[in-house]
Amino acid sequence: MNSRLLDVKGLTVQFHTPDGPVEVVSSVDFHVNKGETVGLVGESGCGKSVSSMAIMGLIPSPPAKQIGGEIWFQEKNLLAESPDYLRSIRGNSMSMIFQDPMSSLDPAFTVGSQIDEAMQFHQKIAANEAKERSIELLRRVGISNPELRYHEYPHQLSGGMRQRVMIAMALACNPQLIIADEPTTALDVTVQAQILDLLNDLRQTFGSAIIMITHDMGVVAETCDRVMVMYAGQIVEEAPTEVLFDQTAHPYTEGLLRSIPKISGKKVKLYSIPGSVPLQRDMPKGCRFHPRCSYATSLCQEKEPPIQELAPGHRVKCWHSDQVIAKQGGV
Amino acid sequence: MLSGDLGHSLVSDKEVLTLLWERLPATMALIMYALLISVVIAIPLGIISAVRHNTRWDYGAMLIALIGVSVPNFWAGLLLIMTFSLHLGWFPSTGYVDVTQNLWKHLEHLALPAFALGFLQAGIVTRMTRSSMLEVLKQDYICTIRAKGGTEKVVILKHALKNSMIPIITIIGINFGLLLGGTVVVETIFSIPGIGQLLVQSVFNRDYPVIQGVILCVAVIYVLISLVVDLLYAYFDPKIDYNEG
Numbered sequence A: 001m002n003s004r005l006l007d008v009k010g011l012t013v014q015f016h017t018p019d020g021p022v023e024v025v026s027s028v029d030f031h032v033n034k035g036e037t038v039g040l041v042g043e044s045g046c047g048k049s050v051s052s053m054a055i056m057g058l059i060p061s062p063p064a065k066q067i068g069g070e071i072w073f074q075e076k077n078l079l080a081e082s083p084d085y086l087r088s089i090r091g092n093s094m095s096m097i098f099q100d101p102m103s104s105l106d107p108a109f110t111v112g113s114q115i116d117e118a119m120q121f122h123q124k125i126a127a128n129e130a131k132e133r134s135i136e137l138l139r140r141v142g143i144s145n146p147e148l149r150y151h152e153y154p155h156q157l158s159g160g161m162r163q164r165v166m167i168a169m170a171l172a173c174n175p176q177l178i179i180a181d182e183p184t185t186a187l188d189v190t191v192q193a194q195i196l197d198l199l200n201d202l203r204q205t206f207g208s209a210i211i212m213i214t215h216d217m218g219v220v221a222e223t224c225d226r227v228m229v230m231y232a233g234q235i236v237e238e239a240p241t242e243v244l245f246d247q248t249a250h251p252y253t254e255g256l257l258r259s260i261p262k263i264s265g266k267k268v269k270l271y272s273i274p275g276s277v278p279l280q281r282d283m284p285k286g287c288r289f290h291p292r293c294s295y296a297t298s299l300c301q302e303k304e305p306p307i308q309e310l311a312p313g314h315r316v317k318c319w320h321s322d323q324v325i326a327k328q329g330g331v
Numbered sequence B: 001m002l003s004g005d006l007g008h009s010l011v012s013d014k015e016v017l018t019l020l021w022e023r024l025p026a027t028m029a030l031i032m033y034a035l036l037i038s039v040v041i042a043i044p045l046g047i048i049s050a051v052r053h054n055t056r057w058d059y060g061a062m063l064i065a066l067i068g069v070s071v072p073n074f075w076a077g078l079l080l081i082m083t084f085s086l087h088l089g090w091f092p093s094t095g096y097v098d099v100t101q102n103l104w105k106h107l108e109h110l111a112l113p114a115f116a117l118g119f120l121q122a123g124i125v126t127r128m129t130r131s132s133m134l135e136v137l138k139q140d141y142i143c144t145i146r147a148k149g150g151t152e153k154v155v156i157l158k159h160a161l162k163n164s165m166i167p168i169i170t171i172i173g174i175n176f177g178l179l180l181g182g183t184v185v186v187e188t189i190f191s192i193p194g195i196g197q198l199l200v201q202s203v204f205n206r207d208y209p210v211i212q213g214v215i216l217c218v219a220v221i222y223v224l225i226s227l228v229v230d231l232l233y234a235y236f237d238p239k240i241d242y243n244e245g
């Protein structure tokens, strides 16, 4: 039995913009095993959403785009499959939860009918049976009075409830893979915790694998088995969660971890990585992180570092990862 | 007047109310068909140009809409008469037959005037449908439907269209006045015995009670249309609920 559910190889996404083509995702490799939760972290604009939309086959076609590489899912390369095949797995064996629950539900239809729809797109199912199952799903995602809520419109629900509805919708066909694109960013802190608990809980019962896209290392620590760190369209480090936290090998990951607020009594200024994500047009030569990296040497400015495997499952794309690890040992 | 007595015509000595009742069916039919034609042409045209945004389809549809908006009613009317009745002889050029007498003849007589009248409205509605659809298609929830595995047909005809309807209905409601005004010209050109023609005749004859009656009648129609528009709002936008006040 193959435990790999999703295998992404050399995924590259280019957009054709008026200023010429920009490569937003550059030969990204990763995989997701059945039932595991994998984090995909990185700053805003590093290409997390574009990667996930590429997996879903949902990258909008104007602006014209070019997608390269392979995306293997259930023994098929999705990039070589027909639009109809992609549609048949979308929302069925692979589904998605979006960042902003306030705008992700159609305001003109009841939430119930929108969950029904998720089933009706893929199965021949009678209206009343769909309704029954939708109500059951609403109950499962922790919505009280689901029979009543079923008939309500999105504007009648709070943000947290709408995100629960989105989750119910994503679960409607028992997907093997759920891509959650910053599912809690738009919610306030207490609701965030509830939604994460819910996802953790559902994952145990439904057994779906989850790709958790976030820029919050706290969310990663709480939910993920493995983490991939993305910077400027590339994956720069990949490791099991504890390894990533304990033996950080990439300076960018180190920066992300240092910018988590710690509650330790005295007030410290929050760390932030200096500089900002480079624009795709003037991407630096060599390692893309070098203008912002405190370990950078002349080697980094000239040659792009290869991906090295430090330990099974721990990969890093940096010339000086030994120094980064050593520094942690020293602290 | 408030008691419903609009007085008598100074010319024919008929009751104004009777005159209005006689003339109303032709005008209402004309307006209905014009509206129907404009909506049946304009909404699909608007959808196509939004879905095929910035392609030849889009440019073609926008050209048609531009022509619709810029060609005045009377000119459209004359052109239609020249081509389809004088030249090709497909339709009668003037006159009116009531539905109750002969349905086919009724439609035949009203086809050209309804087109002449509906053209402008169609142009406006096409543009509004296009811009409204383009706006809706950018929304996150459209992506959600695709992510659920919805076909483009469901995305566009079910979700995007319903969400686009509010501005479309609004513009139809606002421009209903244009349609009413247009009947004056179109009824005159095609000699249709409707309210518009009655107005023109009574103005020429300085038949004040009739002028007053027509104006009142037009105002009532306008109010009724506004009511219909409001009811449609409630259907298309669930946030509007007249029961909860």
Ligand SMILES: Nc1ncnc2c1ncn2[C@@H]1O[C@H](COP(=O)(O)OP(=O)(O)OP(=O)(O)O)[C@@H](O)[C@H]1O
Pocket: A015, A017, A024, A042, A043, A044, A045, A046, A047, A048, A049, A050, A051, A062, A063, A215
């Ligand atoms: N349709 C598009 N055309 C051109 N560039 C695009 C398009 N969509 C996204 N981009 C660019 O791709 C880059 C990556 O975008 P993406 O949305 O994947 O970032 P992200 O990692 O999800 O960030 P965030 O945390 O803000 O969601 C950005 O620089 C963005 O400007």
Ligand code: SF4
Pocket: A250, A251, A252, A287, A288, A289, A290, A291, A293, A294, A295, A296, A297, A300, A305, A317, A318, A319, A320, A321
């Ligand atoms: S390769 Fe060099 S510049 Fe890039 S992250 Fe490593 S140390 Fe920094």
Ligand SMILES: [Mg+2]
Pocket: A048, A049, A050, A181
């Ligand atoms: Mg994003």
